[in-house]
Amino acid sequence: MTILGFDTYDLWVIATGVVCAVACALPGCYLVLRQMSMLGDAIAHAILPGLAIAFLVTGSRDIVPMMLGAMAVGMVTAVLTSGLSRMGRMGADASMGVVFTSLFALGVILISIAARRVDLDANCVFYGLLEGAAAPSNMRSVGGVELPRSFLVLGGVLVVNITVIVLFWKELKVASFDPALATSIGINATMIHYMLMAMVAGTTVASFESVGSILVVAMLVGPGAAAHLLTDRLRWMLPIAAGVAAVSAVTGYLVASRIGTSVAGPMSIMVGLAFVLAALLSSRHGVIAKAWSRACLVLRIAQEDVLGMLYRVEEAAAGPLAASTVRAALGRPMIARAAVARLRSRAMVQGSDGGVVLTDAGRQAARRMVRTHRLWETYLTKELGLPLDHVHEPSHRAEHFITPKVERRLTEHVDAREDPHGKEIPAD
Amino acid sequence: MMGAASTMEELIRLITLQDSNTRVVLLGAALLGLAAGIVGSFAVLRRRALVGDALAHAALPGVCVAYFVVGHRHFVMFLAGALVFGLLGVAAISLIRAHTRIKEDAALGIVLSAFFGLGITLSDLIQREPSGNRAGLETFIMGKTAGMIQQDVILIGAVAALAVGFTVMMFKEFKLLCFDREFAGSLGRPVTLIDLMLMGLIALCTVIGLPAVGAVLMAALLIIPAAAARFWTERLWVTVAVSGCIGMASGLAGVAASSLGERVAAGPMVTLAAAGCFVVSFVCAPKRGVLPDLARRVGLRRRVAQQNLLRSLYELGETSLNMRGWHSLHDVSLKRGWSAPHLERTIARAHRSGLVKKDVSEVGGRIALTERGVDEASAVVRAHRVWELYLIEQADIPADHVDRDADAIEHILPRDVLERLETKLRRLGRLPEVLPMSPHDLDHRGRQM
Numbered sequence: 001m002t003i004l005g006f007d008t009y010d011l012w013v014i015a016t017g018v019v020c021a022v023a024c025a026l027p028g029c030y031l032v033l034r035q036m037s038m039l040g041d042a043i044a045h046a047i048l049p050g051l052a053i054a055f056l057v058t059g060s061r062d063i064v065p066m067m068l069g070a071m072a073v074g075m076v077t078a079v080l081t082s083g084l085s086r087m088g089r090m091g092a093d094a095s096m097g098v099v100f101t102s103l104f105a106l107g108v109i110l111i112s113i114a115a116r117r118v119d120l121d122a123n124c125v126f127y128g129l130l131e132g133a134a135a136p137s138n139m140r141s142v143g144g145v146e147l148p149r150s151f152l153v154l155g156g157v158l159v160v161n162i163t164v165i166v167l168f169w170k171e172l173k174v175a176s177f178d179p180a181l182a183t184s185i186g187i188n189a190t191m192i193h194y195m196l197m198a199m200v201a202g203t204t205v206a207s208f209e210s211v212g213s214i215l216v217v218a219m220l221v222g223p224g225a226a227a228h229l230l231t232d233r234l235r236w237m238l239p240i241a242a243g244v245a246a247v248s249a250v251t252g253y254l255v256a257s258r259i260g261t262s263v264a265g266p267m268s269i270m271v272g273l274a275f276v277l278a279a280l281l282s283s284r285h286g287v288i289a290k291a292w293s294r295a296c297l298v299l300r301i302a303q304e305d306v307l308g309m310l311y312r313v314e315e316a317a318a319g320p321l322a323a324s325t326v327r328a329a330l331g332r333p334m335i336a337r338a339a340v341a342r343l344r345s346r347a348m349v350q351g352s353d354g355g356v357v358l359t360d361a362g363r364q365a366a367r368r369m370v371r372t373h374r375l376w377e378t379y380l381t382k383e384l385g386l387p388l389d390h391v392h393e394p395s396h397r398a399e400h401f402i403t404p405k406v407e408r409r410l411t412e413h414v415d416a417r418e419d420p421h422g423k424e425i426p427a428d
Numbered sequence: 429m430m431g432a433a434s435t436m437e438e439l440i441r442l443i444t445l446q447d448s449n450t451r452v453v454l455l456g457a458a459l460l461g462l463a464a465g466i467v468g469s470f471a472v473l474r475r476r477a478l479v480g481d482a483l484a485h486a487a488l489p490g491v492c493v494a495y496f497v498v499g500h501r502h503f504v505m506f507l508a509g510a511l512v513f514g515l516l517g518v519a520a521i522s523l524i525r526a527h528t529r530i531k532e533d534a535a536l537g538i539v540l541s542a543f544f545g546l547g548i549t550l551s552d553l554i555q556r557e558p559s560g561n562r563a564g565l566e567t568f569i570m571g572k573t574a575g576m577i578q579q580d581v582i583l584i585g586a587v588a589a590l591a592v593g594f595t596v597m598m599f600k601e602f603k604l605l606c607f608d609r610e611f612a613g614s615l616g617r618p619v620t621l622i623d624l625m626l627m628g629l630i631a632l633c634t635v636i637g638l639p640a641v642g643a644v645l646m647a648a649l650l651i652i653p654a655a656a657a658r659f660w661t662e663r664l665w666v667t668v669a670v671s672g673c674i675g676m677a678s679g680l681a682g683v684a685a686s687s688l689g690e691r692v693a694a695g696p697m698v699t700l701a702a703a704g705c706f707v708v709s710f711v712c713a714p715k716r717g718v719l720p721d722l723a724r725r726v727g728l729r730r731r732v733a734q735q736n737l738l739r740s741l742y743e744l745g746e747t748s749l750n751m752r753g754w755h756s757l758h759d760v761s762l763k764r765g766w767s768a769p770h771l772e773r774t775i776a777r778a779h780r781s782g783l784v785k786k787d788v789s790e791v792g793g794r795i796a797l798t799e800r801g802v803d804e805a806s807a808v809v810r811a812h813r814v815w816e817l818y819l820i821e822q823a824d825i826p827a828d829h830v831d832r833d834a835d836a837i838e839h840i841l842p843r844d845v846l847e848r849l850e851t852k853l854r855r856l857g858r859l860p861e862v863l864p865m866s867p868h869d870l871d872h873r874g875r876q877m
Contacts, residue, residue: 037533038478041540045644087718088710093533094477094655098706101481101648105699109692214485214544221537225530256549260556265549272542279528287527 014253016151017263020207021245023158024219026165027199029234029241032224033176038093039078039197040220042100043204044213046077048107050205055114063153067205074201077103078194150210157206161199165238168195173234215264219245222271226278229285244274301400302339304369305330307348308399310358311366315423320355367426368407373399374419374426375410381420383413388420450687453574456581457679457698460637461649463588465675466595467633468650469657469668470626473606477655478533479518479627481647482540483634486517488547488643491568495554503579503639510568510635517543518627544643571642573683573694580640587636594629595668602626603664641695649675652702659713674709678702732839733774738783738805739812739838740764741797743866751802754787754794812838814849816867821858827868 024040031037047070054069077099084095139146165172175182175192182189200220207216227241252267259266280288306326313321323340330336340356343349348362358366376395380386402410411428419425471480487510494509495501517539524535595602601622604612613619630650637646657671682698714720740763745751761771775795778784783801787794797805815834819825825833 032530032534035531035533037537038481041481041537084710088655088659089716090655090658091472091475091477093475094472094651097477097481097647097651098655098703101644101651101699102703102706104644105648105696105703108696109700112692214541214548217537218541218545221534222541225534225538228530228534229528259549259553261549261552265545265547265552268541268545269549272538272545275538275542279524279530285529290527 010253010257012148012151013263014250016148016154016210017249017253017267018246019151019154019158020211021219021223021249021267022242023154023161023203024207024216025223025241025245026158026161026238027196027203028220028222029224029227029237030172030176030196031200031220032228033234034196036092037221037225038096039081040200040204041213041217042081042096043074043077043197043201044208044216046100046103046107047071047073047201047205047208049073049103049110050107052107052110052114056110063149063209070205071198071201073103074204075194075198078197078201082193153206154210157203161203164195164199168192172196211267212264215268218268218271219248222268222275223248226275229275229278229282232284244278245271248274298335299338299342302330302332302335303343303348304365304400306336306339306343307358307362307366308369308373310349310356311363311370314358314363320351320357323353323356326356369399371426371428372402372407372410374423375407375414376402377419377421378414378416378425379410382416391420447687450683452578452581453576453687453694454680454683456576456584456640457573457683457694458676459581459584459588459679460633460640461653461675461677461679461698461702462672463584463591463633463675464637464646464649465653465657465671465673466591466668467626467629468675469654469671470595470602470606471630471650472654472658473664473667474626476630477651478536478647479521480630480634480650481644482521482536483514483518483631484638484643484646485540485547486520486543487511487514487635487638488544488568489513489550490516492547492550492554496550504583506568506639507583507635510638511631513543514631514635515628518631568638568643571638571640571645571693571695573640573686573698576640584636584640587632591629591633592672594625598622598625599665606664641698645695645699648699648702649678652699652706653678656702656706656709659709659716661715674702674705678705728839730774730777733770734778734781734783735808735839736764736835737771737774737778738797738801739808741784741795741801742805742809745797746866752796752799754796756790756794757792760795808838811841811846813866814846814853815841817853817858818849820867821853821856831868 028037028040031040050069050071050073051066053073054065057069058065080099081092081096084090084099085092088095139148141147171182171187171192174185174187175189179189182192204213204216204220207219211219223241223245224237226244227237230240231237248270249267252270253263255266255270256263278286280286283289309326309329310321313319323337326340327333327336330339340349343362346361347359348365349356350359351357373395376398377391380391380394381388417425468477468480471477490509490511490513491506492509493513494505497509498505520539520543521532521535524530524538525532530538601612601617604615604617605619605622605626609619612622634646634650637649640646641649653671653674654667656674657667660670661667678698678701681701682696683694685701686692686694686697709717711717711719737760740760741755742751744755744759744763745753748755757771757775761768764771766774775784775786778801779786779795782798783804784795785798787796812834815837816827816830819830819833820827
């Protein structure tokens with residue numbers, strides 16, 4: 001079977017990678033939400049002694065005892081981290097750093113002892129051997145179909161993760177967002193915490209054999225963080241994270257096979273890139289969206305300021321205003337230039353750079369600006385009793401954000417024809 | 429396996445520093461531990477313990493890029509590349525934190541894994557090149573302490589000197605930054621610049637240690653000594669000094685241990701030595717250690733129980749108009765609502781201190797206050813009732829509500845506060861010269877139970 005130029009071998013490797021990525025991404029969402037992302041990193045490093053001890057005890061590289069040993073040490077990491085930070089009154093990050101680096105060091109030593117008897121490659125801890133997932137020696141026959149062993153293991157983990165998340169959906173959600181509320185409505189937040197930890201430990205242990213610890217960290221944190229930027233709903237966050245993880249795994253594999261390197265590296269780069277894309281492009285929380293809406297706001301305020309300025313000049317019968325004067329008065333020449341250009345294209349102002357004047361439409365809009373400004377000034381002096389020389393600044397800021405409804409109420413409330421400086425409040 | 433005799437020989441060679449190679453490695457590890465310990469203590473206080481970890485991983489692609497640029501293995505260029513990428517990683521973390529809703533932890537994880545992934549990919553590419561050999565790069569991940577040569581030690585020494593120098597010169601600034609960044613800003617200190625300097629120092633230390641102990645264990649050297657030092661003291665300069673010493677001692681002990689053993693790398697041994705220091709500090713340190721803390725708590729609990737026992741006996745005596753009279757254990761336990769074993773233990777301790785006497789001839793047993801017990805009990809009752817009076821008089825709390833509040837505070841009311849309370853109440857004419865009577869019904873609690 002060949003799809004897009006990939007033979008069955010490649011497809012199995014890709015499938016294994018995708019299953020692994022999705023299995024990591026799901027519990028990873030909760031880690032990101034609970035601000036415990038580095039726990040994935042910690043567990044991924046700390047399980048080393050568990051593997052070594054399992055090997056030293058059983059003397060074989062059988063998967064089951066190794067999984068059990070690693071799971072146990074993974075849980076120990078989680079328990080020790082929170083225990084140390086509580087009993088030793090130290091930051092969670094510091095206690096995590098102490099625990100996982102110490103365990104890792106212990107693991108390296110144990111492995112070097114074990115390595116005297118048989119080769120147990122510490123390097124595969126970092127890189128994993130996804131490429132070998134579909135090698136004939138790693139294939140297992142299930143119901144007549146040959147499947148890679150890692151695919152089976154990771155598939156099982158994925159199913160378990162999905163089941164746990166579906167069954168404990170509400171509990172996980174409440175405990176992640178509001179542990180105090182969780183406790184008060186009878187959810188055992190500590191139990192949920194350790195359930196999540198067990199999930200992370202199990203997933204990490206199952207994954208890192210095939211993809212290496214560094215990719216486990218990438219897949220635990222990156223997709224969840226990217227999804228967190230793309231949505232505010234947990235219901236959507238999980239599938240989005242799974243999608244990001246799967247796409248990163250596939251593209252990472254494509255890149256790796258193109259440049260001929262190991263798979264784990266490009267896959268983690270892809271996760272990083274996916275996160276960068278989400279951070280830049282997210283419509284709600286993206287950097288570009290935020291910068292754009294900020295720029296729009298700045299431009300709108302500048303336009304309104306220009307309108308107000310021209311109205312006041314007209315009011316004082318001082319004749320057309322040079323564009324350079326407008327720029328100088330606004331303080332930010334670039335923005336002022338853009339504002340005048342925009343106003344001109346909206347037919348709010350006319351005239352050349354030598355003299356800018358309001359059009360009828362512009363005058364209409366300007367009148368509203370000045371009106372809200374003066375209404376607000378009057379309100380501040382009359383109702384709040386602010387001194388006369390303290391009301392211009394706040395009104396200058398508030399005028400851009402007073403909605404028609406507020407304006408109407410202000411008119412009813414203030415009931416004045418002149419502002420406190422004796423200037424006329426323009427009619428509606 | 430080595431024989432015992434040759435182990436002894438090794439040990440003697442080690443202690444007498446006969447082996448010049450061991451000498452170099454010992455010196456290097458000690459200096460590295462010192463520098464990392466000093467710098468790390470600020471990192472941990474800044475709540476940036478894991479930044480060292482991220483930085484160490486993020487530095488890897490820098491080494492590979494340096495290889496591509498220089499074209500061959502060049503140690504100093506490798507370090508420079510690592511430093512540049514480490515700092516890039518840190519910058520990326522702060523950018524993510526400042527401009528997105530993603531928190532520090534996830535930012536660390538993403539940067540760490542993406543940069544390290546880039547590093548792995550680049551090193552794979554180098555490996556594929558005909559002249560490529562990533563042996564030099566591998567040391568930046570796993571570290572090779574025993575491979576230290578004189579040139580490395582000089583570099584490490586320079587960094588250590590820099591770390592010590594900066595810490596001494598900038599101590600006040602670093603301190604302000606760690607404890608109250610806003611205050612430092614309000615004093616007109618260039619906070620961002622100081623922060624950058626500290627970050628630069630951390631990065632420098634991390635990068636210089638990478639080839640010696642590797643990425644993960646470098647993070648260990650930054651975090652563990654600093655975390656251990658925190659248990660011994662609340663003063664910053666002591667923390668920094670202790671942390672530096674622990675780092676140095678771990679370096680020495682780890683290298684020594686590994687040179688004695690067979691095929692055990694020095695880096696993990698250094699980390700385990702530091703972890704040992706941490707465990708000792710965590711358990712035993714008199715200031716914040718777990719055992720002394722536990723001892724203090726148990727001591728307080730026992731004192732409170734004893735004082736409560738004395739007060740109960742005193743109050744029973746008041747009702748029966750005989751301070752030194754015998755009371756059955758049943759009466760006492762009615763008064764306090766304690767479990768039998770707890771009561772027994774408390775009485776046994778009070779008996780040992782000569783505060784109560786026991787009479788076991790009667791069924792169930794009975795106890796009475798000794799002379800010393802009466803004195804002690806009056807002091808406790810006095811504190812309790814003065815506080816009750818104070819609450820009633822000054823805080824307008826009804827008489828039947830003050831018992832519990834007074835119960836909570838009587839054990840920890842300092843003597844001078846008590847005296848001031850008494851003076852105040854006496855001035856108001858509310859305090860009798862003898863021990864004041866209880867402002868509420870003494871049987872009250874007994875009946876409720």
